[in-house]
Amino acid sequence: MFKEIGLDQPPSTLNEVIEVAKELSKYDKKGNLIRAGFTMQPSGQHHHWLREVLVRQFGGVPYTSDNKTVLYDKTGAGSDVLQWYVDRIVKDNIGFPNFLNDDVTAFQSNMAAMTIDGSFRLGTLDANKSLDYGVAELPEYNGIKSNFASFWAHGITTNATGEKLEASIKFLKYITSPKAMELWLKNTGELPANPEIASKYYDDPKYGPFLKGLEYAHATFFADEKAQREVLMNAIDEVYLKGISAAEAWKKAAGTEQKVLDEFWNK
């Protein structure tokens, strides 16, 4: 698709991304979007993008460093972030939530030019032979680079004893071995935790941008990821579907998310 408009490099700033997305969006005679320039899917990775990337690029901070207080409504450009996001849906019409059901389906079926997703999607995308795609780091804005990353850890419960404990230690040793990590990476795309193995892929065209993005990434402390995701999805829906002002929706989102955090910390 980039070749259609004579691009040989992916856009690297946010404004460039949006300009390219506008050029690559296609509409039918009635003005209905039939190919999205950019997926706008808050239920996918976009709520992370909004929270940890756009908020910071608009000069804000999402939470206090102890993760107990929501700050995105009180710092930086506040609700401008939300307004900016909804404007891309309403004013630019480069994509909208649930276009072609979801961002992954749209991108996989060549109906969306650009999307934001995690490295864990690479396995799925690579399995689709008709898809010709590349990976780039997230676009920067106002000279700020930011990224969201999540990680998970293996553990053994206190209930494991005797033979079971021995077996689980054996399994843990295997699953964290270099061999298992490389297998895992090749099949799913999830990045290895062992820096030595990770460094081997630092310049890989697909894994490389994800690894480089980790250098400036933030991990959100989720008290209840589903509830916190829905807070941002709902804020976008309120502005996009209900016409409520971004300022009001953003304030309400911060209030609701604060309640979720309070409930967790006051337990």
Add this chain to the structure above:
Amino acid sequence: MVFSLAMSFTDWNLLSKDVHFTGFDNFVKIFSDEVFLKALWNTIKYVIFGVPSVILLSLLIAMMLNRIRKFQWLFRLLYVMPYITPLVAVSWVWRWLYQPPPMGVLNNILLNLNMPTQQFLSSTEQALISIVVTTVWIQLGYCIVIFLAGLQTIPSEYIEAARIDGASRRQITWKITVPLLKPITLFLVIMQSISFLRIFTQVYNMSVQGSGGPLNSTKPLVLYIYEKAFVNFDMGLASSASLVLFGLIMVITFIQMKFLNEKSD
């Protein structure tokens, strides 16, 4: 049920070993939760929109099918198909039918008819109705078969006698057929009300990430209970909400039995 009743007065959480008696705290909590109130109202809306539509439509179709002599079995089979198809599959097919252009079949039909496209499941106003339509379509088969069975038990002598007395088709329908179907109608109204009050699978599969959205506009009580119990592991709260649903089902069923029974007496 007794266990759930007891648990609704506790703070039982799957993640902690301690259970404390908390009195009516859970009930206070859910009735001050705007999502719960919205889910309660949505559940009632599913019944109000769904039950009359499915009963009227199925009665109408059953009466038409009853007149057909050839290939009645084929039509009966066709109408039952949605009911015997797995609900998850049906929900996903409808979810895709409702998609915006270029993918959604319904919107493409609208486009070809030169009519404005609709948001369906993405709209807070249309999403609940869209799910009701799907559910009515599923339930039709079951109700039609039951109504057909009922129609075939009506002795043909009654109809013939009425015809000889000069009754019109409409009179036969309203004065003979419909009153004689009353017990079956009562049965179906109650069964359908219960099934709409317990609606879950369609909503879970037809809303984004099973959230009952957009903006909770389609979230029924059962989904609320499911989220509290199996996402937040707050079993106490989920038990209280279940108790409210149980009460609602009982009250609605009781009213229907009383109302429809009196009329048939």
